[in-house]
Amino acid sequence: MSIQDTYKKQANAALEERAKLVTELRSIEADSRLSAVEKRERVERIDKDLHRLEAEARDAVERGEREAEVRTLAERAGMASALTGSSALLGDREDEWRTLMPSLGEYRALISESVPVDGGYTVPQEISGKYIDALKAKSTFLRGLPADSIIPFTSATLSVPQLVSSTGADYAAEGQQIPEGQMVWGEVKFDAKKIGEIQWASTEVLEDSALDQRRVIAENLLRDASLKFDADAFTGSGANPIKGIVSQGTSTTLGTGKVTVTYDDLADAVARIEATNGTPSVVWASIDMAAALRKEKAAGSGIYQGGSPTDSPASTAWGLPILPSAFLPAKTVVVADGSRIVVGIRRNATVKVSEDARFDSDQVGFKLTMRMAGVSLAEATSAQVIKAAAS
Known part of the structure; x- marks a missing residue:
């Protein structure tokens, strides 16, 4: 053979x-x-x-x-x-x-001297499992979702079943036939989109640095990927590879003079979600509105609405975690039912290392890639987007 x-x-x-x-x-x-x-x-x-x-x-x-x-x-x-x-x-x-x-590894290194892009990338398989959790910890968007909302899939496209309508329930007299209902189903499809980045470091830097540069570079790559995903997960629309939650949710703009979102506004948003049998689970806020909520005090008492400073003030509102994000537009707060949001992961975030792609210049390459799909919102009312007035 x-x-x-x-x-x-x-x-x-x-x-x-x-x-x-x-x-x-x-x-x-x-x-x-x-x-x-x-x-x-x-x-x-x-x-x-x-x-x-x-x-x-x-x-x-x-x-x-x-x-x-x-x-x-x-x-x-x-x-x-x-x-x-x-x-x-x-x-x-x-x-x-x-x-x-030459062995396969030697041959690959030789051809990579003149064609850097032909270099191979290798990494221990167990590293990928570590970075799944790290990505979720670094992503403000993913951190606000329950585990069931993050769905691994194994094809080029993520298809999310969607119940369009359900009708037919009615009263039935004793001994009479129960009316037949009808459910109409549709689907929302998302193509898997790759997010990637490569960083290079000389072997001298890796050898002489007082820091564990391999770990530092990997963590920075992961942070960059999570920021890129968050940017579209919040505000992506139109031609963006990942459609964001702001463009899919129900928007409410506060009246003239209401230049900040308050706890009362959050209470209204919670009520709107509960009115459609939703369960609010997270509050995402732009940086300015997160700061305003953290400093809001009850009228006449001087007590922080989010609790005293010794009780992690303003980390929650109406029992919901408040997660600030630089990717939300200014004066914007989103109250959402995380269980009604779906994000697909085609390939988990992985960091691979190449020591031969730039063999001739003695550089080591670090590459991070992941493939994501989504974001899908089951119904617009499950994400209440509150926008404060401009003035």
């Missing part, structure tokens, strides 16, 4: 394992005996294995193609005839032929 056939066999084996996991994934979704939490935990575990097997299959295919390229280069350079005296004997002395040729 040739090396190319070996790599092909490895790729097929990985794809067969992946197909079994896809079947298992479908059975989990259909298993009514499992709770939502159990389903999510199993789906997350299987999702990681799916990504691993995809990577294994892709790597095997690429290795096979690369070995074929190397063989062609060797034959053109006359190395095969120098080794065996006859190119016909090459297949019988494959291992000996390989000792004269």
Whole structure:
């Protein structure tokens, strides 16, 4: 069996394992005996294995193609005839032929000297799991959502079922037929969009720095990605890859003279969400309005509405967490039911490291990528956007 056939066999084996996991994934979704939490935990575990097997299959295919390229280069350079005296004997002395040729890693580094973009990126698989949680902690938008609202998916498009209407309920007399209802379903589709960034550092900086620069660079990449996502998750609209919550929610502009959003305005927004059987869970505020809410005092008492300073003042309003965001327009506050918001994650945030993409200049590359989809709001009333008057 040739090396190319070996790599092909490895790729097929990985794809067969992946197909079994896809079947298992479908059975989990259909298993009514499992709770939502159990389903999510199993789906997350299987999702990681799916990504691993995809990577294994892709790597095997690429290795096979690369070995074929190397063989062609060797034959053109006359190395095969120098080794065996006859190119016909090459297949019988494959291992000996390989000792004269660069390994896959060496070959990749050599071609990367003149073409930096051809460098490969490698990273321990376990790092990705760490950065899922870190991304959520760094993203103001994701931090305000319950775990069930963040949905991993395994295709190019995230389809969110949407109940358009439900009718038919009526009174039924004793012994009479119960009226038949009708539900009309639609869907909202979102394409997975990649967010990425690459940073470079010389090996001297990495070696001589008093800080753990590898960790610092990775955390900065993660912070940049979370900020980019937050920008669109809040205010994206029209041609933006991710449509934001402000453009989808119900907006209320306060009357002339009401230049700040108050606790009373939040109470009104909470009531509007509850009127449609929603459960308000989070308050997102622009920087100026977050500051105003934190300093608001009850009339005549001088007591902070959010509690005394020793009780983490203004971190909550009506029992809801207040999360400031620089990406909300000035004078804007959003009260939302997080359970009615859906965000899709096609590929979790991962940081990969390349030590050969700029082999000739002795630089190390750090690359972060993730693929997101959404944001989807079940109904406009579940996100109440409050805008203070300009003057």
